[in-house]
Amino acid sequence: MKFHQFRALVAMADTGSIRAAARALGISPAAATKAVRELEAEQQIALVTRNANGIAFTEAGQALLVHARLVVHQMSRAQDELDARRGRGVGKLAIGVTPWLALSFLPDAVILFRERMPGMQLEFYEGLLNIVMPRLRDGSLDFSLGKPGPASLHAEFTQTPIFATESAVVVRKDHPLSHAQSLKELQDCEWLLNWDPASKEMVADDVFLRHGLPMPKSMHLAHSFVVAMGLIMNTDMVSIFPWPLVETRFARDNLRALALQEEVDRTVVSVVARRGVPLSAAAECFLECLKEAIHAGEASPNPERRRLFHSLELLI
Numbered sequence: 001m002k003f004h005q006f007r008a009l010v011a012m013a014d015t016g017s018i019r020a021a022a023r024a025l026g027i028s029p030a031a032a033t034k035a036v037r038e039l040e041a042e043q044q045i046a047l048v049t050r051n052a053n054g055i056a057f058t059e060a061g062q063a064l065l066v067h068a069r070l071v072v073h074q075m076s077r078a079q080d081e082l083d084a085r086r087g088r089g090v091g092k093l094a095i096g097v098t099p100w101l102a103l104s105f106l107p108d109a110v111i112l113f114r115e116r117m118p119g120m121q122l123e124f125y126e127g128l129l130n131i132v133m134p135r136l137r138d139g140s141l142d143f144s145l146g147k148p149g150p151a152s153l154h155a156e157f158t159q160t161p162i163f164a165t166e167s168a169v170v171v172r173k174d175h176p177l178s179h180a181q182s183l184k185e186l187q188d189c190e191w192l193l194n195w196d197p198a199s200k201e202m203v204a205d206d207v208f209l210r211h212g213l214p215m216p217k218s219m220h221l222a223h224s225f226v227v228a229m230g231l232i233m234n235t236d237m238v239s240i241f242p243w244p245l246v247e248t249r250f251a252r253d254n255l256r257a258l259a260l261q262e263e264v265d266r267t268v269v270s271v272v273a274r275r276g277v278p279l280s281a282a283a284e285c286f287l288e289c290l291k292e293a294i295h296a297g298e299a300s301p302n303p304e305r306r307r308l309f310h311s312l313e314l315l316i
Contacts, residue, residue, distance in 0.1 A: 001039060003075065006068040008035035009047065013065055017054035066138055073139030077280050093282045094123040096132035096144030098269065099194065099225030100245035104308055108293035113286050120282050128223055133157075136274055142283050143273040145290075159270045161315045162287070163294065167265040168257040170241045172233050178256050183213055183264075190218040192237040194228040207240065211262050229254075242267045243311035249304070268315070291316065 011021035011032070022032040040047050047061035057065060080091030097106060102124070110122065125131055127146040135141035136157060148159045169186065171178055180186055208215050220237070222228035232239050233254050246257045271287065273279060279287075297309030 001042070002035075003071065005035045005039040006071050008032045009039070009061070009065060009068045010072050012036065012048060012055055013057065013069075069138035069140060074277070077142075080282065081280055091119075091282065092121040092123055093280070093286060094125070094135070094141045095283075095286070096125045096127035096135070096141055096146060096272075098127040098146035100242050101127075101145060101269070103225075103248050103250065104244040105290075105293050105297055108297065109286065109290040112289035112292060116285055116289070117282055126225070130223070132272070136272065139274070139277075143271050143279060145269055145271060148268060148270045149272065156275060157272050158275050159272050161268050161270045162290070163315055164266055164268045164313045165242050165244055165311050166263070167240050167242050167267050168246050169238060169260055169264055170232065170246060170251070170255045170257050171236070171238050173254065173256050175236060175238075175256065177236075177238075178258070180258055181261055183208065183211060183260060183262050186238055187213065187216055189216065189236065189238045190220065191216045192220045192222055192228055192231055192239045194222050194225055194239065207265050240265060244308050247304075247308040247311060 007025060008021060011024050012018060015021045015024055018032050019029050022029040025032065036048055043060075045060045046058050047064060049056050049058060076091070083091060113120070113122070125135065125141060125144075127144050129146075129149055132141055132144040132146070133149070133153070136144060145162070148161070149157065153159075169183070177185060177189065222231065228239065231237050241251065241255075241257075245251055246255070271279075291314065294309055294312055294314060297305050298312075300306050300309070
């Protein structure tokens with residue numbers, strides 16, 4: 001198996017056709033076809049078939065594609081690493097980010113990073129587990145910043161805690177229970193969580209069962225932060241937000257954090273990456289910028305920004 005064959009295979013998967021893959025690679029359609037056909041002949045198994053919509057991958061092709069993406073991505077990262085050490089600092093850094101980070105202090109980290117590595121292209125994905133895990137597996141994502149995954153993923157990924165924060169129960173400002181003082185008063189409400197299905201059990205343990213309360217009868221999941229905000233602002237649904245998000249101007253203008261007698265939840269944000277694959281120089285630089293942004297925010301003369309950053313506990 002050769003690298004140019006893997007590149008052709010990945011390009012076909014990304015573009016959906018041989019012609020588009022050839023354009024992306026800067027080669028002729030005949031050369032792209034030849035690369036894959038040679039790979040099929042060497043392995044004596046069909047990988048790609050043509051159909052009315054372009055191309056389709058066989059079961060064997062889908063299996064090989066996972067490994068091909070890893071190889072192509074690692075070669076690209078190796079080139080980026082050498083370019084960075086030569087002072088060129090070009091390439092791409094792909095990061096999964098939990099939504100509330102993007103609305104709180106991610107911009108400060110990005111500004112610092114762009115000053116230090118202006119030639120690097122940044123690519124962000126919403127950091128829910130069901131979105132980032134497949135991309136971490138196939139190498140198209142360098143790392144993710146978010147809640148640690150379940151224990152079943154620990155053999156496959158490293159999960160390094162970087163900071164922790166408390167959470168709050170939030171409702172719209174004119175919610176009929178906006179002055180509730182205990183979780184028990186909210187038992188009959190409809191709850192909306194902006195987390196993955198796998199996190200539902202963790203919330204049950206950390207928020208309700210810990211205080212001797214049963215799970216609410218109605219609990220919904222939103223896989224988009226925009227959807228979650230729209231519903232919480234315009235319905236009587238109840239949710240749980242990390243404090244840095246509660247402290248953003250947008251949340252303070254539209255939501256109310258309830259002063260409950262119970263501690264709600266402690267959120268730990270970790271760097272999640274494929275086990276056995278070291279972070280690139282660009283990834284290390286970005287994490288250093290994130291840490292510096294948090295320290296700068298804690299010392300900000302602006303009291304609004306200090307409130308946001310003082311809700312964090314750095315773990316690195």
